Amino acid sequence: MSDLPLSRLLLEAFRSVDAETVAALADRGESSLSPGHAAALLLVDNAGTRLTDLAERSQITKQAMMQVVDDLERMGSVRRVPDPSDARAKMVKLTAKGLRQRSDARKAVAAVESRSRRRLGRRYDALREGLEALLAGD
Numbered sequence: 001m002s003d004l005p006l007s008r009l010l011l012e013a014f015r016s017v018d019a020e021t022v023a024a025l026a027d028r029g030e031s032s033l034s035p036g037h038a039a040a041l042l043l044v045d046n047a048g049t050r051l052t053d054l055a056e057r058s059q060i061t062k063q064a065m066m067q068v069v070d071d072l073e074r075m076g077s078v079r080r081v082p083d084p085s086d087a088r089a090k091m092v093k094l095t096a097k098g099l100r101q102r103s104d105a106r107k108a109v110a111a112v113e114s115r116s117r118r119r120l121g122r123r124y125d126a127l128r129e130g131l132e133a134l135l136a137g138d
Contacts, residue, residue, distance in 0.1 A: 017112060024108035030101055032075060038105035040068045041077065041098060048081060048091030077101055 002009065021035040030038075043049065043057045055065035069092055072078040077098035083089035094102060117124045 017116070020112045020115065021108060024111045025104065028104040028108055030104045030108070033101060033105065036068055037072055037075075037077070038101075038108065040065070040072060041094065041102040041105050042109070044078065044092055044094050044098070044102070046094075048083075048093040050083060050089055050091055054092060072098065 004012075018035045021038065025031065025033050025035075025038060033041075039058060040054060043054050049057075051065055051069060052062055054069070055062045058065060069078060069080075073080065075097075076095055078092050078094055080090040081093050083091045120127060
């Protein structure tokens with residue numbers, strides 16, 4: 001049994017999963033995408049999504065999400081378009097490249113999840129339940 005504090009174990013597990021995601025993305029030819037970019041692409045609706053909604057969905061600040069969207073826009077993965085319901089607002093929409101990247105991101109994340117499930121066996125569901133309980137404050 002490890003003497004490491006829970007916070008350190010969680011951090012190292014996060015880093016491990018992140019590294020696996022980077023490798024899975026690279027295997028799909030998406031070496032320019034970070035796990036954060038991939039996560040953001042997965043949050044964009046087909047019709048487009050407001051930046052504030054993306055930030056809320058990802059549980060990061062609007063400013064942090066703006067940086068991610070700026071990166072994705074520079075990469076040609078997303079574009080900002082006027083929001084048809086509010087002329088003052090912008091929607092983030094996936095480009096054709098972004099749609100391909102989102103598909104690759106979805107497959108990469110699923111592959112990492114599948115490998116984790118195989119490695120942990122029955123403990124996988126218990127781990128997820130335990131983490132969800134910690135997040136819910138149970």
